[in-house]
Amino acid sequence: MANNTTHTIEYRTLSKILLVLLFLTFVTIGVTSFHLGPFTVTVALLIAGLKSFLVLSNFMHLKYESLLLRILVAMVFVLFVVIVLITFIDYAYR
Amino acid sequence: MSNSTEKIEYVSYLDYQGKYKGFLSWIMATDHKRIGLLYMYSIMTFFFIGAFFGLLMKIEMLSPGETIMKPQTYNGVFTLHGILMIFMVVIPGLSAVFGNFFLPILIGAKDVAFPKLNRFSWWIFIVGSIMAVASQLLKDGPPDTGWTFYAPYSSQTGTNVIMATAAAFVLGFSSILTGLNFIVTIHQMRAPGMRFFNMPLFPWALYATAWIQLLATPIIGITLLMLIAERMFQIGFFDPALGGDPLLFQHLFWIYSHPAVYVMMLPAMGVITEIIPTFCQRQIYGYKAVAISSLAIAGVGFLVWGHHMYTSGMSDQARWFFSLLTFIVAVPSAIKVFNWITTMYNGSIDVKPPFLYALAFIFLFIIGGTTGLLLGSVATNVQVHDTSFVVAHFHYIIFGGMGFAFFAAIHYWLPKMYGRMYNFKIANIALVINFIGFNLLYFPQFIIGVEGMPRRYFDYPAQFQPMQVISSIGGFILVAGLILMVFNLVKGAKSGPVAPSNPWNGSTLEWTLPATPSLENFDEEPVIKENPYDYK
Amino acid sequence: MSEKAIHVEEHRDDEASKLGMWLFIFTELLLFGGLFLVYSIFRAQYPTEFHQSSLELSVTIGAINTVVLLFSSMTVAMALTAIQKNDQKRALIFIGITLFCAAAFLFNKYFEWGHKIEHGLYPGSDLMPLLDRGHLLYFSLYFFMTGLHALHIIIGMTLLIVCYFKVKSKNINDHDYVLLENGALYWHLVDLIWIFLFPLMYLIS
Incomplete structure (x- = not known):
């Protein structure tokens, strides 16, 4: 038993998360039908980010994992964003 | 084997009889030490094949015009030399050979x-290597793109680019799995009492390396897949x-x-950081600075890739930005050099072959590193871009740095790997020959590079x-020096005098073990020191 | 030679296995990350063409697939909860539902792709080279990204099928469920990627 350190998440909690995720999905579809211009992508990405945060922290149990693992996951996303931004230093000014 | 006095009967990992016998006991082995040796044998083989092709190029360059081969053959030869040396020798080099063999031992793990994933990594390494060699032999002819596979030429040339890129993809997968294995090992397998900050510095370097392998390699993987898709379906990602x-x-x-360069260099720096305190019998100067600088190199190293592209038409803003970051990444590398040298100060230096190789490493690495800064600044880079100056620079870093560190590591750890000792005198002679040969080979390329000799050119004007x-x-x-060195090492490993368990008076954990470790390394719980380098 | 010296101790370290799975997920994220980078650059260069092309995709099918994947992500998490509660029967049902959803996703994808291919829109077709650069790049990326994603669905399904039989044979139980945990983590990764793929491919205006 000592080996199992994973937190048990109740069915109720999981279903609630799913409802939030579905709600957010429909919000994204709704938002893109308005013409927000350049902000559409921003909004869509923000919502996607929120959704992935929910999946990571609840479905993937990250909420209950060690601080170290949470930092590592955050680091990977930050690294990717930084690489994209740096690449755009080239493309935006060419 | 004589010293079987422990409670558990001691059996050397080389004599250990498992489920499989003979040849199978090697290729089916899950023992990290055997896998390390498997990598070493395969990598040394590829190294000599690569060196042979390098020599062919040098013969071709003896006189202007065609000397021994046609221009298209020359293109194939430098491509094969690059693919072999980069993907099959220097990237796996130190981390897969000495990392596998010594990482678990240095952190007190069994x-x-x-272990099975580790064996699988070696298998796919071999599969990838076979594919790389096959790309040379298939009917469309050897790829002629250079190891960089630059588009659009790579999506248009008629040669076996698909096979070569697929090989690089498979080799990358092997590298990812090794990195994954090492990170988990360092996080989970340290012996009780071994914290991050009393871990020896070679594991620290491997840890930083493993993160690069894990996070950077998938990018090349997807890029090569896109290149393959482009060639197969005319998709149009890269071809204008x-x-x-x-x-x-x-x-x-x-x-x-670019991060891959640090996959080559970081473990090399780690090896040197192990060797110098041992032969100076002195505590490493600035333990924490050396440890953290490995992570700093890995972190900043991710963000400097654009300095390979100054003349490609990148925006000016990107050029100064990458140049700035390139100068920043030189700082942690320099910290390491200062710390090595300061460690020697006031030490009781024992001049043995591993230490001499380490000194050669520092000398060559400083030349390679400072010319790297010349290349990192945009103005000089534009002058010498794609000339043999660049060739000389990266050979000073990769061969003079990583290669000499590899030789230093073999000379340092051979008595632990085989339980036998090589001849010091021949090792020293080989070192001198290697050092002279190396500088004669690459230093002139700096000079003609500045004068305008382009790299990868088959022909040149008579003035060069x-x-x-x-x-x-x-x-x-x-x-010649390399052959002498390998001959001496093989002879030592096979029939040299039996080595004591701690020939260099080292203080890290591997020297507490018998001359050849047993299957599980530590038959008793290892005693973990608060300070891994507690000389004096 | 004593027995202990030759017998490699069978030890189990669930923390290590889980950390290993997470690291593998990092690799996968950056594998797709490279594609997202390419996508973002081309999208910044050809915004109108990307918009026009995205209208060719059916938002309905995309939305249905999103719902299917989110739902399956929940059921696989529930399968883990069931195993932790030593409820083998429910665990099997939840894995079964997940696998069904995965198959439904692929079924949908098959029709979506089939529809495009019928219209001659596929890499290597005669029509593709006639498109202008923006459209060509959009459809190239569409096929490449969704194709790679579908491949990951298949890998995830294979993992979950293995888990299904191991649960059935009680090799995965409330004392030892790290394999199911890792299978579930992998399945969430597939979901995670789709969460970004859906708005970027189907919903760009």
């Missing part, structure tokens, strides 16, 4: 976290004729391949001939 952007390929390629000839002579001297 094996890596996933199909709507693609060739600069994007360079970006993606270097997002991996004297330097080209010196360089080729250096190549022959170097290969």
Whole structure:
């Protein structure tokens, strides 16, 4: 038993998360039908980010994992964003 | 084996009889030490094949025009030399050979976290290597793109680019799995009492390396897949004729391949950091600075890829930005050099072959590193971009740095790997020959590079001939030295005098073990020191 | 030679296995990350063409697939909860539902792709080279990204099928469920990627 350190998440909690995720999905579809211009992508990405945060922290149990693992996951996303931004230093000014 | 006095009967890992016998007991082995040796044998084989092709190039360059091969053959030869040396020798080099063998021992573990995955990594390494060699032999002819596979040429040339890129993809997968294994090993398998900050510095370097392998390699993986898809379906990611952007390929390629340089260099620095305190019998100067600088190199190293692309038409803003970051990444590397040298100060230095190789490493690495800064500043880079100056620079870093560190590591750890000792005198002679040969081979290329000799060119004007000839002579001297060195090592490993368990009076954990460790390394719980380098 | 010296101790370290899975997920994220980078650059260069092309995709099918994947992500998490509660029967049902959803996703994808291919829109077709650069790049990326994603669905399904039989044979139980945990983590990764793929491919205006 000592080996199992994973937190048990109740069915109720999981279903609630799913409802939030579905709600957010429909919000994204709704938002893109308005013409927000350049902000559409921003909004869509923000919502996607929120959704992935929910999946990571609840479905993937990250909420209950060690601080170290949470930092590592955050680091990977930050690294990717930084690489994209740096690449755009080239493309935006060419 | 004589010293079987422990409670558990001691059996050397070399004599251990498992489920499999003979040849199978090696290729089916999950023991990290055997896997390390498997990597070493395969990597040394590829190294000599690569060196042979390097020598062919040097013969070709003896005189202007066609000397021994046609231009297209020359293109194939330098491509094969690059693919072999980069993907099959220097990237796996130190981390897969000495990392596998010594990482678990240095942190007091019995094996890596996933021994079967480790074996699987070696298998796919071999599969990838076979594919790389096959790409040379298939009917469309050897790829002629250079190891960089730059688009759009790589999506248009008729040669076996698909096979070569698929090989690089498979080799990358092997590298990822090794990195994954090492990170988990360091996090989960440290012996009780071994914290991050009393871990020896070679594991620290491997830890930083493993993160690069894990996070950067998938980018080249997807890039090569896109290149393959482009060739097969005419998709048009990179080929301007199909709507693609060739600069994007360079970006993606270097997002991996620059950090990959640190995959080669960081473990090399780690090895040197192990060797210097041992032979100076002195505590490493600035333990924490050396440990953290490994992580700093890995972190900043991810963000400097654009300095390979100054002349490619990248925006000015990007050029100064990458140049700035390149100068920043030099700082942690320099910290390491200062710390090595300061460690020697006031030490009781014991001049043995591993230490001499480490000194040669520092000398060559300083030349390679400072010329790297010349290349990192945009103004000088534009002058010498794609000349043999660049060739000389990266050979000073990769061969003079990583290669000499590899030789230093073999000379340092051979008594622990085989339980036998090589001849010091021959080792020293081989070192001197290697050092002279190396500098003769590559230093002239700095000079003709500044004068305008382009890299990868089959032909050159007559004014460059004297330097080209010196360089080729250096190549022959170097290969002769290498053969002498390997001959001495093989002879030592096979029939040298039996080595004591701690021939160098080292203080890290591997020297507490018998001359050849047993299958599980530590038959008793290892005693972990608060300070891994507690000399004096 | 004593027995202990030759017998490699069978030890189990669930923390290590899980950390290993997470690291593998990092690798996968950056594998797709490279594609997202390419996507973002080309999208910045050809915004209108990308918009026009995205209208060719059916938002309905995309939305249905999103719902299917989110739902399956929940059921696989529930399968883990069931195993932790030592409820083998429910665990099997939940894995079964997940696998069904995965198959439904692929079924949908098959029709979506089939529809495009019928219209001659596929890499290597005669029509593709006639498109202008923006459209060509959009459809190239569409096929490449969704194709790679579908491949990951298949890998995830294979993992979950293995888990299904191991649960059935009680090799995965409330004392030892790290394999199911890792299978579930992998399945969430597939979901995670789709969360970004859906708005970027189907919903760009």
